[in-house]
Amino acid sequence: MTAKPVNMVFIGYYSLMPDPNDVPPPPETQPAPAALAPMRIGEHPALDFANTLAAPAEVLLDFLATPAALLDWLAGTPELADAHALAQQAGARGELDAALAAVQALRAAWRSALPRLADAGARAALQETLNLWLAAGRGHWQLVAQDGALRLLHVTDYTGPDSVAAAIAAVLAGLLAEVPATEVRKCENPACVLWFRDTSKRGNRRWCSMAACGNRAKAAAHRRRLRAGDGGG
Numbered sequence: 001m002t003a004k005p006v007n008m009v010f011i012g013y014y015s016l017m018p019d020p021n022d023v024p025p026p027p028e029t030q031p032a033p034a035a036l037a038p039m040r041i042g043e044h045p046a047l048d049f050a051n052t053l054a055a056p057a058e059v060l061l062d063f064l065a066t067p068a069a070l071l072d073w074l075a076g077t078p079e080l081a082d083a084h085a086l087a088q089q090a091g092a093r094g095e096l097d098a099a100l101a102a103v104q105a106l107r108a109a110w111r112s113a114l115p116r117l118a119d120a121g122a123r124a125a126l127q128e129t130l131n132l133w134l135a136a137g138r139g140h141w142q143l144v145a146q147d148g149a150l151r152l153l154h155v156t157d158y159t160g161p162d163s164v165a166a167a168i169a170a171v172l173a174g175l176l177a178e179v180p181a182t183e184v185r186k187c188e189n190p191a192c193v194l195w196f197r198d199t200s201k202r203g204n205r206r207w208c209s210m211a212a213c214g215n216r217a218k219a220a221a222h223r224r225r226l227r228a229g230d231g232g233g
């Protein structure tokens with residue numbers, strides 16, 4: 001890897017984007033407890049998808065660890081209604097395990113690409129990866145009567161377990177096509193793995209949530225100041 005030239009613009013940019021590769025990964029991944037609601041703080045379904053792996057405590061919790069969890073998560077994500085319908089069809093055909101494996105593989109590729117979204121080379125590689133997933137999807141147009149009017153809808157067809165991941169890939173591709181990379185941020189808590197789209201007017205959102213990581217960082221800074229005041233004791 002070659003060093004990037006540092007200038008004032010980059011200093012400001014990098015202070016907003018700490019390199020997640022500097023942080024050791026949490027020690028183990030566990031299925032998220034059914035009682036725990038998935039994180040939906042991403043302000044975009046593509047980022048909520050990345051956040052189905054979350055580390056609220058010491059371990060990495062997987063909210064898509066089982067076929068049932070996948071169905072639940074898709075059911076709670078209105079932007080992925082077509083993926084949910086496809087997952088139900090995969091279930092009816094006994095192919096939900098294979099669909100889940102494809103979705104998890106897509107998520108792994110997506111999560112590893114997110115930290116480098118602003119880099120043109122990494123973006124091109126991600127574009128290629130997503131196009132491969134998108135190619136697994138098929139669909140057709142259909143006229144549907146709705147509220148006394150006709151609407152033209154694109155209907156995704158089930159063509160095998162990969163079609164679930166393909167429908168999710170369309171939402172990821174939507175983020176790439178429509179959202180500036182500078183709005184896609186990781187929570188600044190180095191131990192936190194959550195991503196969000198910064199939709200704040202001033203573009204200064206730093207935390208997945210103030211209640212979790214924001215207050216934790218404030219408390220840590222306060223403790224550091226106290227220790228400094230005590231002469232390091």
Ligand SMILES: [Zn+2]
Pocket residue numbers: 187188189192193194207208209212213
């Ligand atoms: Zn966080």
